[in-house]
Amino acid sequence: MAILVVGSVAFDAIETPSGRRDRCLGGAATHFSLAASYFTPVRVIGVVGEDFGSAEEAVFASRGIDTRGIEHVSGKSFFWCGSYMKNLNEAQTLNTELNVFQSFSPKIPTEYQDSEYLFLANIDPVLQADVRSRMPKVKMVCGDTMNYWIKDHAENLARVLKNLDALLINDGEAKMLAHDNNLVVAARKILAMGPKALVVKHGEYGATAFFGENAFPGEVCRTPFRAPALPLAEVVDPTGAGDSFAGGFFGYIASQPKLTSAVFRRAMFYGSVMGSFAVERFGTERLQQLEPQEIEDRFALFRQLSHLD
């Protein structure tokens, strides 16, 4: 079933030990939707400027992604410039130009109203809550956020968390959100804020899911679940790995008839699979041209990497 994603569509300038790109298509909604598109229909809500042209449109079109919700306005698209020269695990932001994103006011096309799955990528929690409230019939809502909103927009974020089925953030964000340095304690506190499940991303070490009592209808799952990341000899560009994880994760869930703990676990693996592809090339290059068989082969590799038999 269709996923609706709201978030940034942007241009990135990226420098890593493997090279540099002065301008590549990026943004959380872009990475997410490309990754999810291998599993389920995807619809995007975002805003772009006049620099977003047919070449960029074609990237979404080639994956059958519905972009009727991407608003085109005058001005320049969101632009981010970052470097991973010092640390491949953490981007150093050199420049951020919000441009048209600064006055982003999400509009939901009528054709999107029947979306059953909603992903609130990392944007202002006020906008996240607004989109959520205008999609009252969605079956499942997942969301992301970042240190900036956790630190300075806590009350707005709290309103979003109350209604989330799953929150996907990284270690540092989880600890900051819970004001606790122990991940298990932090997870308990975050689940008490509202999300039925919490997925904490550990970068090269994979991701861990924690579940609330009500995570799965008719099923109690107390054991966390840890999906590995693939040890890679070269991480070309880590940008968008987390959003690609989210896309694989939520795309797989949306492709399944029912959310069970078994589906959630497999979704964690598909998230890791899509994250592992994303970092193999700059920007969205790798996610634009995957074959379904490559995804299944890598899923099998993840199983081999982590399973006893």
Next chain:
Amino acid sequence: MAILVVGSVAFDAIETPSGRRDRCLGGAATHFSLAASYFTPVRVIGVVGEDFGSAEEAVFASRGIDTRGIEHVSGKSFFWCGSYMKNLNEAQTLNTELNVFQSFSPKIPTEYQDSEYLFLANIDPVLQADVRSRMPKVKMVCGDTMNYWIKDHAENLARVLKNLDALLINDGEAKMLAHDNNLVVAARKILAMGPKALVVKHGEYGATAFFGENAFPGEVCRTPFRAPALPLAEVVDPTGAGDSFAGGFFGYIASQPKLTSAVFRRAMFYGSVMGSFAVERFGTERLQQLEPQEIEDRFALFRQLSHLD
């Protein structure tokens, strides 16, 4: 079959957010042998001072560990004082007194000569090589080391690595040893130095094993293997977690008729299991009083934590 371990037997003073102990039994060989003792007979070579008395002897005896190789000399035992108040993932050493350990010259009792498995805990690589050369008939040799030996005793360490079946170190040590920040590349370089397998410990994120072409007789295993660590709400004392991992890992291997990749994978899980118990209490308190069923239950929990079905 019997494992022979050579390494430190010590007293530790430890401070963590959960409390403090002014004097508890510690040392790499102690943690290792207690953990391994749940799987296979263990024999220890080490040196202690006059402060090592019947209470300490009883700890080893209660687990059936052969201590005839622990030499008693006049003076004080190795003493280490550390704090985890700033960071539970990394000890801050406040004081180290080598004492009788300074002039440690391992002696191998005749009764130990038929040991089929040898673990070279973290000591001077000259001593590691010496013990190794005096046990020519062992079936499998694993070893540990640390940044100090990697940095300032590289040539001596290289001689040890040449003849190792498996090296067990942590991320930072692996990257330092290989002069490379990418773990996969570092692993390749380290395997080229001699070890047939490399186990890299990631603390709270588990451990990853990398295999050389010749790791398993008649079997090629190219896929690394990642074992998770158990997310714990309270890490009481991380001291000895790595040695307990090594004990569970090697103890399980020594208990099996043959080393296969399947046995190695299960050994990684048993390593993680014993590491997870070790940190639940101060020093060796938890490892002194485990029930076999507790170990099997936790093994099952690790499977649930990481397996799709």
